Amino acid sequence: GIQVEQSPPDLILQEGANSTLRCNFSDSVNNLQWFHQNPWGQLINLFYIPSGTKQNGRLSATTVATERYSLLYISSSQTTDSGVYFCAVVTGGGNKLTFGTGTQLKVEL
């Protein structure tokens, strides 16, 4: 099956800093989504981005499907950005989301 690797696995930032999270996948994908899992476990949809670039406030994402990676940018980070960030992909003719390994982010004052 497809392999979805995220980097870095852990990240500590000072409030106000910027960061880039990366998602690499081993096969072509139809869909790609980014999620933020909050401390209570809830998955918050950030982006549905099988290709191209999108922005939503302090967050933006870019997927280069031909090169099999996606990037999530967080600018002016806040303590509420802390949590785990996952990318997830759907491959081929299927409809199942395969999750990446995750990036644990901690934003400190």
Next chain:
Amino acid sequence: GAVVSQHPSWVICKSGTSVKIECRSLDFQATTMFWYRQFPKQSLMLMATSNEGSKATYEQGVEKDKFLINHASLTLSTLTVTSAHPEDSSFYICSARDYRGNTEAFFGQGTRLTVV
């Protein structure tokens, strides 16, 4: 975005008993829903795909007799953990996608199951 509601949020049960978890799509219809399991500090692993009106499709290594899935309507799927054991303690989370196309998936709040 679409809303998926999962209930209960947490449950504690005794070994040997069964627990049912519900997953509802509140403002859209879903012919397919998905059940995931997450252990602490790990990623989400797909357990099974729930198909409305037909049998669920289980991932390799997931016991179908242990994790019973029913998808009786276009807005409700249930996961029953039967004869629960402490090793079944985990975070279970469901997902649904609008039946009209290969679109964005939305997730329930998750259920934290503790078997004592």
